[in-house]
Amino acid sequence: MSRLAERFRQRRASGGSALVTYLIAGDPEPSVTVDSMLALAGSGADVIELGIPFSDPEAEGPDIQAGCERALAHRVRLRDVIDMVAEFRRHDSSTAVVLMGYLNSIEAMGAQQFADAAAGAGVDGLIMVNLPPEEAEELRSELAARDMDLVFLLAPTTTDERARRVLEQASGFVYYVSLKGTTGAGHLDLDAVESRFGELRQMTELPIAVGFGIRDAVAARRVAGFADGVVVGSALVRKMGELAATPEAIPAAAAALARDLREAMDAA
Amino acid sequence: MSQDETAVMTAAPSSDGAMVSFIDYNFPDERGHFGRFGGRFVAETLTHALEELERVYRSLLADPDFQREFDRDLAEYVGRPSPLYFAERMTRELGGARVYLKREDLNHTGAHKVNNTIGQALLAKHMGKRRIIAETGAGQHGVASATVAARLGMECVVYMGAEDVERQSLNVYRMKLLGARVVPVESGSRTLKDALNEAMRDWVTNVDDTHYIIGTVAGPHPYPVLVRDFQSVIGRETREQCLAAEGRLPDVLVACVGGGSNALGLFHPFIRDEGVRMVGVEAGGEGIATGRHAAPLCAGVPGVLHGNRTYLMEDEDGQIVATHSISAGLDYPGVGPEHAFLKDIGRAEYTAVTDEQALRAFHHLTRTEGIMPALETSHAIAWVMEHAPQMERDRIIVVNLSGRGDKDILTVARHDGIDL
Numbered sequence: 275m276s277r278l279a280e281r282f283r284q285r286r287a288s289g290g291s292a293l294v295t296y297l298i299a300g301d302p303e304p305s306v307t308v309d310s311m312l313a314l315a316g317s318g319a320d321v322i323e324l325g326i327p328f329s330d331p332e333a334e335g336p337d338i339q340a341g342c343e344r345a346l347a348h349r350v351r352l353r354d355v356i357d358m359v360a361e362f363r364r365h366d367s368s369t370a371v372v373l374m375g376y377l378n379s380i381e382a383m384g385a386q387q388f389a390d391a392a393a394g395a396g397v398d399g400l401i402m403v404n405l406p407p408e409e410a411e412e413l414r415s416e417l418a419a420r421d422m423d424l425v426f427l428l429a430p431t432t433t434d435e436r437a438r439r440v441l442e443q444a445s446g447f448v449y450y451v452s453l454k455g456t457t458g459a460g461h462l463d464l465d466a467v468e469s470r471f472g473e474l475r476q477m478t479e480l481p482i483a484v485g486f487g488i489r490d491a492v493a494a495r496r497v498a499g500f501a502d503g504v505v506v507g508s509a510l511v512r513k514m515g516e517l518a519a520t521p522e523a524i525p526a527a528a529a530a531l532a533r534d535l536r537e538a539m540d541a542a
Numbered sequence: 543m544s545q546d547e548t549a550v551m552t553a554a555p556s557s558d559g560a561m562v563s564f565i566d567y568n569f570p571d572e573r574g575h576f577g578r579f580g581g582r583f584v585a586e587t588l589t590h591a592l593e594e595l596e597r598v599y600r601s602l603l604a605d606p607d608f609q610r611e612f613d614r615d616l617a618e619y620v621g622r623p624s625p626l627y628f629a630e631r632m633t634r635e636l637g638g639a640r641v642y643l644k645r646e647d648l649n650h651t652g653a654h655k656v657n658n659t660i661g662q663a664l665l666a667k668h669m670g671k672r673r674i675i676a677e678t679g680a681g682q683h684g685v686a687s688a689t690v691a692a693r694l695g696m697e698c699v700v701y702m703g704a705e706d707v708e709r710q711s712l713n714v715y716r717m718k719l720l721g722a723r724v725v726p727v728e729s730g731s732r733t734l735k736d737a738l739n740e741a742m743r744d745w746v747t748n749v750d751d752t753h754y755i756i757g758t759v760a761g762p763h764p765y766p767v768l769v770r771d772f773q774s775v776i777g778r779e780t781r782e783q784c785l786a787a788e789g790r791l792p793d794v795l796v797a798c799v800g801g802g803s804n805a806l807g808l809f810h811p812f813i814r815d816e817g818v819r820m821v822g823v824e825a826g827g828e829g830i831a832t833g834r835h836a837a838p839l840c841a842g843v844p845g846v847l848h849g850n851r852t853y854l855m856e857d858e859d860g861q862i863v864a865t866h867s868i869s870a871g872l873d874y875p876g877v878g879p880e881h882a883f884l885k886d887i888g889r890a891e892y893t894a895v896t897d898e899q900a901l902r903a904f905h906h907l908t909r910t911e912g913i914m915p916a917l918e919t920s921h922a923i924a925w926v927m928e929h930a931p932q933m934e935r936d937r938i939i940v941v942n943l944s945g946r947g948d949k950d951i952l953t954v955a956r957h958d959g960i961d962l
Contacts, residue, residue, distance in 0.1 A: 329862045333742070429587035433590065440586075451586060
C-alpha cells in the first residue's frame with residue numbers, strides 16, 4: 275500500500291482525520307524547508323504538501339503568492355524541491371509527501387524526467403492546480419508507472435456527473451476545494467462543505483481531504499469531524515512570512531501550529 | 543515568399559507529424575486543441591463556468607436572433623464596417639507594394655478590441671451575469687469592456703498591472719469615467735500577465751454572477767475560439783473590400799501580435815486561401831538578442847500558462863520571465879494558441895520589430911497619412927516600411943490598423959524628450 279493510502283487508512287482506522295499541511299519549498303529560504311517538514315511530521319502531520327514555487331500562481335491568495343515570491347528570490351528550482359524531499363526521506367520514511375504546483379514547472383523538466391527524479395527522492399504524489407483529468411493522461415501514466423498518485427481536485431462548482439468522471443481517474447486521495455475562491459480566502463461555509471462532502475462520500479472509496487480557507491484550529495476541528503483529511507496551507511505560509519527575518523524560529527513555529535491543529539482535530 | 547514555397551506549405555507536417563491541409567483547416571478540436579496547443583488548463587472551480595460558456599456560445603452561434611443583434615451592434619454602435627483605406631502617399635514614399643490600412647482605429651473606443659467585448663457582453667447577458675471583469679495591458683480592452691458594461695448597466699472591474707496604470711494613465715481615466723473600477727495589480731512583474739492572474743482569481747471567487755471578458759485569443763477553451771470568431775469580422779470585411787477595390791485578394795496580411803486577437807481576426811478568414819501570406823509582428827523590445835522583448839513566437843518555448851498550452855517566454859525551470867515592450871498591449875509572455883499552431887504548420891510567419899522601429903513607424907504614418915497609430919499597431923507598420931519597398935508595385939499589402947495612438951502620446955513625448 276502506498277504511503278498516502280496507508281496514512282489515511284491509519285487515521286481512519288483510529289477514527290481520526292489526517293492532517294495535511296502545506297508549505298512552499300524554499301520559503302522564506304531554502305535552509306529551513308527540510309527542518310520545517312520534519313517539525314510538521316513530528317507534530318502530527320500525516321501528509322506534507324510541498325509547494326513548487328511558480329512565478330504565476332493564478333489560483334493562490336495573497337499569502338501563498340507572497341510565499342512563492344520569497345522562494346523564487348532564492349531561485350529555488352524544481353530540481354531543488356525534489357532534493358529537499360530526498361533529504362527529508364533520509365530522516366522520515368512514514369510521512370507522505372506530495373508535491374503541489376502548476377503544470378508548467380513539470381513540463382519544463384519533462385514528465386518522464388520528473389517522474390523518475392520524484393520517485394527516486396521518495397515523493398508519493400503530485401497535485402497540479404491547473405491540470406484537469408481531461409489533459410492529464412500522459413502525466414498520470416508516468417506517475418502511476420512509478421507508484422505515485424496524481425491527486426485530482428473537486429470544487430463546489432463540480433457537478434455530480436463530472437465528479438464521477440474525475441473520480442474514475444483519481445488515486446491516492448481526493449482534494450475537495452472547500453470554497454469558490456483562492457487559497458486562504460475568508461468565506462468558508464462549513465455547513466455547505468459538510469453537506470457536499472456527504473454526497474461525494476457516496477461516490478468514492480478514496481479518502482477525501484478538504485482544503486482552502488481552513489485557517490485555524492476551530493475550523494480544522496469542525497472539518498475533521500466529517501472529512502478524511504484537513505488541509506491547512508495559507509495559515510502556515512503566512513506564519514513563515516511573519517518569521518522571514520528570523521528563519522531559525524520557523525521549524526518550532528511550524529511544529530506548534532501542527533500540534534494545535536492535531537489536538538483540535540483529535541478532539542473532534 | 544514565392545508561390546512555389548506557398549504550394550509546398552499546403553500540406554505541411556504539424557508538430558506531431560500529422561499532415562495538415564490548409565484547404566480543410568478546421569481547428570480547434572472539440573476540446574479546444576490546435577494540434578498540441580490550446581486546451582483547458584484551469585483550476586477545477588472554473589471548469590463548470592467554461593463548460594457553460596461553451597454551451598451557451600455554441601447555442602447562440604446557431605441562433606439568428608443573436609447574430610442579428612451582434613451585427614446590428616457592430617453596425618450602429620461600433621460603426622462597422624471599418625474602411626479599407628488605400629494609403630496612397632505612404633505607398634508612393636515606400637515605392638513598392640500597394641499598402642492598404644484596415645481602419646480598426648475608427649471603431650468606437652478606438653481599437654479592434656470592441657468587436658470582442660460587444661460579442662462577449664451579449665453572451666454575458668444571455669447567461670444572466672450581472673458583473674463583468676477584464677484584464678488589460680494598454681487599456682484598450684479595459685476601455686472596450688467598461689464601455690459595453692456601461693451600456694448594459696453592468697458592474698465592471700478591470701485589472702491592470704500597476705506599471706501599465708502608470709504608463710497608460712489616459713485610458714485609466716477613461717475607464718473610470720465609464721464607471722469601471724480599475725484595480726492596479728502589484729504582484730509579479732506588475733504588467734499584463736499579472737493582471738490576468740488577478741482576473742482569474744476574481745473569477746474563481748465570483749464565478750456565479752461574473753463573466754470574465756478575456757481580451758485576446760488566449761486563455762482556456764473556449765476563449766481562443768470565441769474571441770477569434772468575434773474578431774473575424776475584420777478579415778471578412780477585408781476580403782470583400784479588397785475584392786471590390788482591387789478585384790483580387792491581398793498578397794500579404796500584416797498585423798501586430800501580443801495575445802494575437804487583431805492578427806487572428808484579420809488572418810482567420812484567409813487561412814484557406816493559400817496564396818495569401820500572413821505575417822504576425824511581435825514586440826522585439828530592445829532586440830531579441832538582449833532578452834528584453836515580448837516575442838514568444840520568435841524566441842519562446844511551448845508551455846502552459848493562463849489556461850492554455852502555447853509558446854511562452856520562460857526560463858529553464860518553467861518560470862515565466864519578465865517581458866519588455868514600449869507598448870503595454872504587446873507586453874505579454876504568451877500568445878494565443880492558434881498562432882502557435884499556425885507557426886508550427888507554417889501557415890503564418892512571425893517576426894519581431896524593436897521599440898525604436900515601432901516609434902519610427904509611429905511618426906512615419908502620422909506624417910505621411912495623418913493617421914496616428916497605437917504603438918502596438920506601429921509594430922506592424924514598421925514591418926511594412928521595411929518590406930513594402932522590396933515588393934513589386936502590383937503587390938497588395940493589408941495592414942491591420944488595430945488601434946489609434948492617442949493613448950500613447952505621453953509615451954512618445956517622453957521618449958522624444960518632451961515634457962507635456
